[in-house]
Amino acid sequence: MRRGPLREGAFTSPLHEPRTAVVLGRWLGAALLVCFLTGLTSHLLQDPPGWLAPHLPARPVNGYRVTQGLHVISGIAAIPLLGAKLWTVYPRLFEWPPVRSVAHALERLGIAVLVAAMLLELFTGLLNTLQWYPWPFPFRQTHFWVGWLATGGLLLHVAAKAPLIAAHWRRVRPGLAQRRAFLGAVTASVGVVTLTTAGQTVPWLRAFDLFAPRRPDLGPQGLPINRTAAAAGTSTAPADWQLTVTGPRPYRLTMAELLTLPQVTAELPIACVEGWSASAHWTGVRLRDLLDRAGADADARVRVTSLEADGPYRIMEMPATYARDPLTLLALRVNGQVLDPDHGYPARIIAPNRPGVLQTKWVARLEII
Structure with a gap:
């Protein structure tokens, strides 16, 4: 029924397959989990509910420095991981027929909300590191609630895809050469963005702080x-x-x-x-x-x-x-x-x-x- 570049069989790369998606999903899930937990810690330290405020600890001395540094590092690392993950699975957006049942429609709607929440969360978080807010809504409150939406959507997605994830969790032998090369390139890109931005909070990486918005020794x-x-x-x-x-x-x-x-x-x-x-x-x-x-x-x-x-x-x-x-x-x-x-x-x-x-x-x- 389909014609043109979205016709059946148009996506010929062997990397549009479950094993690659599962491997990238593990890495992305770990980064987003660290980002969410450290972001929640930051929110509670900055704006604690009344019952919690008297119990916030003053130690360790560098506690907020470590958690917020990890928050931004994991958030920036998640950007290339999310891009690679979306590239791997995007042909599924054009499957035909687009909706096969009510359950299938709800699943696709959930994925759309999940992807939109992740993109908004990472985009606004990255611009916050630059102190640039080109939107009309308050950043901190929006970032907090979209973080819950993205994390909840991720957990539901993992639950829905659990059988597929389990089937492709272990290494497949023999491995696909293109997959190894692709995952190596993704790993290298994550390493580069981390190495060139983490120096704004990790002292021993300061010499490589090329793309972070701040140098901690300038001012x-x-x-x-x-x-x-x-x-x-x-x-x-x-x-x-x-x-x-x-x-x-x-x-x-x-x-x-x-x-x-x-x-x-x-x-x-x-x-x-x-x-x-x-x-x-x-x-x-x-x-x-x-x-x-x-x-x-x-x-x-x-x-x-x-x-x-x-x-x-x-x-x-x-x-x-x-x-x-x-x-x-x-x-x-x-x-x-x-x-x-x-x-x-x-x-x-x-x-x-x-x-x-x-x-x-x-x-x-x-x-x-």
Whole structure:
């Protein structure tokens, strides 16, 4: 019944077959599973439900750096894997008749939703690493829910295809030479994109960081930034700046008074949702010392308010597990230098195992809750 390039027998490559699809599906499934679990971790650390917030751990120190780095690395690796997988199975889009039964129609509809969700998830995630949002919907919420849709669709697809997957799971002997060459090329492409982008979070791959949007050693005082002081309207701190701390015993401190308090230096990473991270030596006053001075209870939360006039993270709340951690600082210096305005002068929060957007810059107020 069909004519032209989509006629029966038009797809002559021997690689459009189940074994190749199963092998690629295993690799793609592993990448998407890592991407989903680490993305879920990032979402819960950044925007936890109320019941979970008091139980978020401040350790390991590099926890968010590792999980978010893996999230972006596995997401980028999934792009060539998804392309190869779709190329292997796309002739099935043109099978004839297009619908044989209600069950077949539902299966095809499910595959269409799965493919669309995966493409949208990887496309928006990749552009997020560039901080480019050419769409009208909010990225973080959309990315979160489409991730659930893609993962659920993937699990249903695996369940529906389980007999076919089982039949072609083991190595077929003798192997198809074209298959080995094709899978080798896919492996090489995944290796190249990983090697040339993972350096933005993996220090020992930094020399190969050719295509990642960030280098972790470039920026003011040798650290990258996402939001500049100019963008936040905080390029010049008020001449009469004081830190306001509210609680049972409220008080204010000038910069000179802050500098007379015990200063602590800690090596902590800045790790951002876009996948880049960098470590630095931060010096300042332990947050718990400031809270104790205000008479805070041991389980009190802290609301931190920035000098910036607007922005989704102008106000940040910190659970007691972070606020009481000895490594959580109100930082005044980085790498031995007074904070650059782009890094939060006059003061900023730095805490272990926290997303970068919650490491509030240009701090003006600490409120004990």
